[in-house]
Amino acid sequence: MNISRRGFLGAGGAGALGAALGALGLPRGARAARRKRFKTAETRESTTICPYCGVGCGLIVSTRDGELVNVEGDPDHPINEGALCSKGMSLFQVARNERRLRTVRYRAPGSAVWEDKPWDWALERIARRIKDTRDASFVERVGDVAVNRTEAVACLGGAALDNEETYLYCKLARALGLVYIEHQARI
């Protein structure tokens, strides 16, 4: 005797196919009786790259109603195959963390107290200090050679910066005349 899958399907014909659409769930009558509105939620998953080091591990990020609910390694990513280091594994806490700083904190020289400051104030102050330091330490010539540089400011990039951000950062540093340009992720 010989029952092929095709034969089995054919035997039932269209009626069986239609029935099969609902097969293995609940019988039709029961299904109609139990119909109700479900209270549901929806999780969206998207892939991204870990922002930390230059290894570039793949992540699957889950969000619900626009809120981050989970971060995990991407098992289909060729670099990390689902695994993450301890920093990558705790990425969730970067986005959702009650201890995360929400304003600029400033402690004046000689002071023992931290103050909350607005971003505008902080950016203004950082720019001022960079400009003053640069102007005070700027070297235009060494002997006969024009150098136009400052040796009093260093620039340190981080692997959390992406390619385009790093490009702009480096460009800014060169424009200011910095020569000590370093990066944290030397891979």
Next chain:
Amino acid sequence: VLAGRGRELLARIRAAGQPEDLAVSVAVLLARPFRSWFGRRLAGPGEHGGWVGGSCPVCGHWPALSMISEQDEGRRWLWCLHCGTDWPHARLRCPFCDEGDPAALEHPHLAGDDRHRLQACRSCRRYVKEFRWSEGREQVPWDAVFFATAELDLMAAERGFLRESPLVSRLSPRASNRTTSKSEVDR
């Protein structure tokens, strides 16, 4: 004994006032031990020679369940209702139409239980039930999960997704399984 007599059998079942769905379910489950034995002889419990397709590498049926193995770095395994084979598959990829855009895949679940959910594809409107599993792959109670998550099937119907018939196997090339093919749109 029953070869070629499926139509007659179904007619008798209908005449007896029994639901066809039930008959088909029973037939599939009756055939399971044989198919399962055959599948193990053919393929064993491994990774099936790097098979990454959406349909069962042993018998060609569509998957009935999808399991995310937390012990195995979040890798995903699909399961065949017909022969009990499980095989690995990419996480954010529709097993039916090969849609790989995370934005086209929905993961709805019932409120309060996000470990059991659907992976529903907006491109082909089909879905597979998916769950997270924290123990070994050998301990998965596939059948229990399949029948205990019947509510997810109702929820999917409510949301307008279609269940691929468990009796249909994939006989045509993948691209033709899409209702709206991305590559066709691009062309």
